[in-house]
Amino acid sequence: MDQVVTHLPSSRSGKIAQAIRYLILISLVVNVTQSFAQTIPVGSIGLEDYYRRAQLLGEVDPAVSFTIRPVSPTQSFGRKDIFYPDSLVQRRNFLGIEPMRINSSKIKTVILPFSFQAQTNTHHAYGWNDGAMIPAKGLQSVVSAGLYAEWGPISLQLRPELVNASNSEFETFDKDHYDIIFARYYDYYNRIDAPVRFGTKAFSKLYLGQSSLKVNYKGFSAGFSSENLWWGPGMRNALLMTNTAPGFNHLTINTDRPFKTAIGAFEGQLVAGRLDGSGFGVLEPEKDYIDGPLYFPKRDDWRLFSGMVLSWNPKWVPGLFVGLSRSKQMYSDDITGAGDYFPFFSTVKKADADAGLEKKDIRSSLFLRWVWPEEQAEIYGEFGRDNVVRSARQAALQPDRGRAYVVGVRKIVNLSGGRGHKLMVHIEATQLQQTQVDDVLGAKSWYVNSYVRHGYTN
Structure with a gap:
């Protein structure tokens, strides 16, 4: 989901920031040697890729x-x-302090590793798969630390993230363009909450980050989480859930390991949460075109998000995974019943002249991943559609309308020399661009929506 942030009150933010400093200090002097059931945060490239490569091997x-x-x-x-x-891999314990584990007959606790990430953009705002970071020019950083505790079936993972960005000024959209160019520009930004710049000052924000409170039982978990989610087989991109934005507060029911049955293994997740707008506008909201304003302020209302994902590994085809995902968002004032809290209770209407009146923003995808350990290789793909289902005739005539896809292949090559050296070859392609002329001229995008005008953003 795309990037959006809101500010905490200064007094509350200051107290929480002080608490995270203590967690960071503890994490710096502790070398963790034992873990329980905590998760690897989405975006931990080295660790996530290590386990995925290990599966190929x-x-x-x-x-x-x-x-x-x-x-x-x-x-x-x-x-x-x-x-x-x-x-x-050699462990590092620079201060010579023994690992901290607080274990009793009922509660088990470990300190999570300290994490520091930094990036700098020298010309303009940019960001991709960088979690809590914002698209900003200049230097910015994210620091994180925390603890994990288990008490019987209850687990608590507290791992907040503190973001600081210089958010320097940079040259934006040329203000000397013709009015018609501005009109097309606002056709897009009126239907998505994607600020060019997050305010005019340095940016600081504290998130709950990769935190959760769950009840776990026989491979299933249920509870509250603010963790980033990733749905789909892609390594660099996914269609419905990635870490291009911070995690959002949500309720979750999910498997925490494959659930094995007579027909194969299943994994799944069902979530529902709240999305808030960024609070930042576009470049020049006062600009007019043909005696009317170009910028239309977005609705002052939070959005209900619900989504699901399911993956199946058929027992007859080892290494093959097929699955589907679906998401729905709508403004809270438009909630009419319990079915609105579940993504699979909503029907997607055929495209017609009143499609813009549909009060739900719906996306869905199908995906596949096939692993060949004997070849130390895998192929994968995801195909998605946004908002509308067309007739068979329309689908045959315009199969690429309203679609997006991700495809990729990975192969581990053994290098000569007998030292166990290997080379990973990886190719991934993503297509989100509209291909129909009227969609391009109408400034449509896979993540914009004419009614839920915050678009598919968090």
């Missing part, structure tokens, strides 16, 4: 799809130390 459970993340290596693979999975 036949070293971990082949029934794990990696299409529903975050994953818990302890639950999925039986790893006791998820942050040091390779026994050949």
Whole structure:
């Protein structure tokens, strides 16, 4: 989901920021050597890719799809130390302090590793798969630390994230364009909450980050979470859920390891949560065109988001995973019944002249991942549609309208020399661009919507 942020009150933010500093200090002096069922945050490239490569090499459970993340290596693979999975990697304990574990007969607690990420954009705002970071020029950073605790079936993962960005000024859309160019520009930005710049000052924001409170039982979990989610087999992109934005507060019911049955293994997740707008406008909301304003302020209302994803590994085809995902969002004032809280209770209407009056913004996708450990390779793909289902005739004449896809292939190549060196070859392609002339001229995009004018953003 795209990037959107809101500010915390300064007094509350200051107290929480002080608390996170203490967590960071503890994490800096503690070397974690034992883990329980905590998850690897989405975007932990080295760790996530390590376990996925290990599956290609036949070293971990082949029934794990990696299409529903975050994953818990302890639950999925039986790893006791998820942050040091390779026994050949030397541990670092610079201060010589023993690992901290607070274990009693009822409560087990470990300190999570400290994380620091930084990036700088020298010319203009840009960001992609960077979690809580905002698209901004200049230097910005995200720091995170926390703890994980288990008490019987109850687990608590507290891992807040603190973002600081210089958010420097940069040259934006040329103000000397013809009015018709501005009109097309606002055709897009009136239907999505994607600020060019997040305010005019330095930006600071504290998130709950990769935190959760769940009840766990026999491979299933239910509770509250603010973690980033990733749905789909893609490594660099996915259609419905990625970490291009911060995680959002949501209720979740999910599997934390493959649920094995007589017809194969299943993984799934069902979520419902609240999305808020950014609070930032576009470039020049006062600009007019043909005696009317170009910018229309978005509705002052939060959005209900619900979504589901399901993956199936048929027992007859080892290494094959097929699945589907679906999302729905709507303004809270438009909620009319309990069915609005579940994505699978909504029908998607055929496209017609009144399609803009549809009060729900719906997307769905089908995906596939096929792993061949003997070849140390995998192929994967995801195909999605936004909002409308057309007749068979329309689908045959315009199969690419309102669609998006991700396809990829990965192959581990053994290098000569006998030292166990390997090379990963990876290609991934993503297509979101509209291909129909009227869609392009109408400034349509896969993530905009004419009624839910915040678009598919968080």
